[in-house]
Amino acid sequence: MHIYLPIAEVSVDAFLLLGLGGFVGILSGMFGVGGGFLMTPLLFFIGIPPAVAVATEANQIVASSFSGALAHLKRRTVDLKMGIVLLAGGLVGAALGVQAFNALRAIGQVELLVRLSYVVFLGTIGGLMFVESLKAIRRSRSGRSAQRYRKSQLVNLLPFKMKFRTSGIYISVIPPVAVGLLVGVLAAIMGVGGGFIMVPAMIYVLGMPTKVVVGTSLFQIVFVTGFTTLLHATTNYTVDVVLAVLLLVGGVVGAQVGTRIGARLQAEQLRILLSLIVLAVSGKLALDLLVEPSEIYSLGAGAGH
């Protein structure tokens, strides 16, 4: 059944969208990740204009993170103070990101920016995760326990220290603001929540306890992607609510299925599998940039607009 998307102005099979949402939902349920970094490139592949894909994905992430954030708030596994500091950075980052996005869109380079960001970030994260999981598997076979990560000493030297009671840490506000800023920029130009950057950064750079990490990052993601959605909607008119809802319905159902599948697999196997998927997507995007395209011309809205 074809459905005409009012903002993207393309006609797409509704079941394809539900299926895509479901597929990414299963993966995100299995691996406990947001899935924005997979969904946005998949939307490019099926022919949704990149600007619409990025903005709509931000809208979808708000909704898919909302219930998770609520659940964590109820369980009191959110460091609200840290969340607000991260959010402050995130809002500034999102505003900067949308500015950059619009400036590049005007000169026809936004697609390049989005694709390059994906290749760099997915390639790096996927590669690191792959190496890390291989090491972990080897370690568990040889029977040694994993090393504990020590917080970098450099972070302790920075000024403007603040006490975060829920996390039980006393650190400078500069690193969390910087992490939030980076995540905000990524949300605006890549249409991702940024959990895949924020969660490791919170554990390794900020030294936060694992139990509050996921809740706090979800809290930040809901507000930053919400703000990003509004910025894209008011400056670019690229948020397609029909597309978002279709992806979301598939995604929510997929996530429930994925969680059940994930519970049956081992954590290390899961991580290797996820890293391979991430590498495959970044490889496909890299290939598109490297290989001569079959059509080297493309059309954009004219300068008269």
Add this chain to the structure above:
Amino acid sequence: MLRLALALCLVAAPLGAETVVADLSQSRISITTDFDGSEILIFGAVRRETPIPADDPLQILITVEGPSEPVTVRRKARRFGIWVNADSVDVDSAPSFYAVATSAPWNEVISDVEDLRHDISTPRAIRSVGATIAGSEDFTEALIRIRTGQDLYQSRIGTIKFEQQTLFSTSVRLPANLHEGDYRARFFLTRKGQVVDMLETAIDVRKVGLERFLFRLSRETPLIYGIMSLAIAIMAGWGASAAFRAFRT
């Protein structure tokens, strides 16, 4: 529509001239949520007071065109090992949809001079003045090639059925990726490549219902649209998970 066209003919036609009378199966296209393209049947007749002249046969040429907008055509080039948009040409005005149908091969239907005068062939319908880059024809050719690939530009040479030099009919398929606007159909009656009569009718292509509501809201009150999108998405996400849980238990 038909009556209006007839009335116009009666007023305008000098005695002995041939005039075209035509109508469309629909003069209003509604883009609904399940819009999957649409087919317009075009039919009409030649009205004349005198017998059919014995010399060269009469031919007919029909265009269906969408609203024109400026377009930027970009060309990729390899820079630092990757393919990026390098050169670009701003086309001042290109129709968002353009279909041209004829009753015979192009050269038999119309002369270049008449084509130039009425902007009939697809390259003529695209206006590009002041393009500074060398080889800007490549860019307009690319524009036509890309839009032809998307079914937005259609060249249907010799597809009009023209019986007894009097009755004609053809059809034009509007694709699913249609943009809204004021479309028009033009009819040209030609003999020996010269236009002997022309007629123009409007086609209204509009988003309707939910499509129209969402599109207008997003352009006119984008902030409200954004907030609404967030609220709808949150509710849909919550609803879907609640429904799934209810279904499982």
